[in-house]
Amino acid sequence: MSEGRQLGGGNRTPWSDLPASVRTGIEEVLGAPVVDARSQSGGFSPGSADRLVTADGRRAFAKAVAAAADPDAHQIHRAESRILPLLPRHLPVPRLLGVVETDEWIALVLADIEGRHPATPWLPAELDRALDALAAIAAEPVSAGLAEVLPPLGTAVAPLFGGWARLDPDHPPRLPDGLDAWYLDRLDRLGTLASEALEVVVGDRLVHLDARADNLLVRPDGSVVVIDWPWAAVGAPWFDALTLLMNVRYFDPGSAVDAVMARHPAFTGLTAAAALRALAGLGGFFAEASTRPAPPGLPTLRRFQRDQAVATLGWLRERWPDLDG
Numbered sequence: 001m002s003e004g005r006q007l008g009g010g011n012r013t014p015w016s017d018l019p020a021s022v023r024t025g026i027e028e029v030l031g032a033p034v035v036d037a038r039s040q041s042g043g044f045s046p047g048s049a050d051r052l053v054t055a056d057g058r059r060a061f062a063k064a065v066a067a068a069a070d071p072d073a074h075q076i077h078r079a080e081s082r083i084l085p086l087l088p089r090h091l092p093v094p095r096l097l098g099v100v101e102t103d104e105w106i107a108l109v110l111a112d113i114e115g116r117h118p119a120t121p122w123l124p125a126e127l128d129r130a131l132d133a134l135a136a137i138a139a140e141p142v143s144a145g146l147a148e149v150l151p152p153l154g155t156a157v158a159p160l161f162g163g164w165a166r167l168d169p170d171h172p173p174r175l176p177d178g179l180d181a182w183y184l185d186r187l188d189r190l191g192t193l194a195s196e197a198l199e200v201v202v203g204d205r206l207v208h209l210d211a212r213a214d215n216l217l218v219r220p221d222g223s224v225v226v227i228d229w230p231w232a233a234v235g236a237p238w239f240d241a242l243t244l245l246m247n248v249r250y251f252d253p254g255s256a257v258d259a260v261m262a263r264h265p266a267f268t269g270l271t272a273a274a275a276l277r278a279l280a281g282l283g284g285f286f287a288e289a290s291t292r293p294a295p296p297g298l299p300t301l302r303r304f305q306r307d308q309a310v311a312t313l314g315w316l317r318e319r320w321p322d323l324d325g
Contacts, residue, residue, distance in 0.1 A: 013048040025100030029109045032056045064107035080230040092133045092225045115217035121252040133224040135266040138237035141204040153235025154198040163284030164191035176306035193280035200274040203236035211240040212247040241266035249311040283312040
């Protein structure tokens, strides 16, 4: 998760428009010419995202981006290229086949995963399987080697959780549409809760940090694979499961997510106080980020962040222990 990458719909570069050097490099990784390429939707990046089939029948997935077109996405691909090879192979995660870097482009070539994104609004059975996958990922402490590479979760989210402090109470901040003065009246308390969240997210488990529908694939057998790993960190085992429920609320504000929290083992160890603090940190990030000018080439980003702020903070308000605060 970052200030510039969230759920959305960018203008994907088709396979045929990639430079010949990039396409050739990908084919060299796969060991045969690509005879079919099908662009995949989702995400904000203008880079490519293609399911590929080679002349010898091999299937793969490749995503590529140029630094000039999207410097952030270029760095994101590079980060993921370092992280994926270190993830335990028994976990429900993608397998990196190779990396192509040529001129200003970087491409990641991965084993294809037969599957689709979960249905949204979320179906209860698919939500349970997604939470099962997140619980499996967080079941064991990370290895010493992986812990040396990945940041602590508190460090990773600290810039994000400072959102409330960036809404200056001396200059009336512009809240996203859908949020009222209730939040302005509690800026200091919300900021304190968000700061305290940096302590409650501490842990020794692998955290994806961007768990949402378009970063998950449901296989034909119903199991779920968690894709797109550039933000991985080490922290609390329940963090990804909590952010996934934010995504459920995003698509269905009336969803009974608290009942899910109460019954699924992915939330073991999560207290009501910790959940409130994490929601305050995440909600403040989305609220403040949504008030910024849209980045070049990403016109829908701020609207997504606004809607995510409304969903997250609506949930936080329901859980607020003292509405007169």
